[in-house]
Amino acid sequence: MSVISEENVRGGSVFKDISADDEDWQPTEIESLCMNCYQNGTTRLLLTKIPFFKEIIVSSFSCANCSWSNTEIQSVKSGGATEELGTKITLNITDPSDMSRDLLKSETCSVLIPELEFELGMAALGGKFTTVEGLLKDIKDLIVAKNPFVCGDSGTTDRVQKLNEFGEKIDKVIAGEINVHIVLDDPAGNSYLQNVYAPDPDPEMVIEKYSRSFEQNEELGLNDMKTEGYQQEN
Ligand SMILES: [Zn+2]
Structure with a gap:
């Protein structure tokens, strides 16, 4: 820096x-x-x-x-990698125009799509500045195109079919044919989803701020840091 x-x-x-x-x-x-x-x-x-x-x-x-x-x-503001509170952003995708919303996914952010029973752990995709559509395409690429169960010898027909079905559902979400929720859960609070109504609240988006658990601080490596004013939970 x-x-x-x-x-x-x-x-x-x-x-x-x-x-x-x-x-x-x-x-x-x-x-x-x-x-x-x-x-x-x-x-x-x-x-x-x-x-x-x-x-x-x-x-x-x-x-x-x-x-x-x-x-x-x-x-820049906090001078470090972590915000005071974690952020959970839930977007209700209702319109094809939602695909062009800007999206910042930090490397500590998990992505969930409850309707597809999908959860992507924090490390899987790394940090990205993209759009909702870009993130969905990356997810499809990671889960279907790059998946060893699809490409490799170890694939069973059943498993490959399920992954392909998942890929088709992602395509339908991008095409606006099925509506789902996208959840960005970032314990470091560094992820962002564009509010197209800003500065007014976005009727399709819920942003929750939460205090991290001891385990989440542990995962972020914060419990080892001697930060002034930080109290370790007992
Ligand atoms: Zn190298």
């Missing part, structure tokens, strides 16, 4: 509003070590402001050598 001067952060002049369609980003590029193959890769740092959310630093690493990539999101 040393490449970004405090003055720039405080002055706010480097921030601009972004959307996932915006190709006019001007990230700072730094050569850095790939944690996968230990060759040199590139980290792109982008300081940006999401309207009605907050100022964030998006740090995307990619390695030309082994193709490994990773995206991390940090909050």
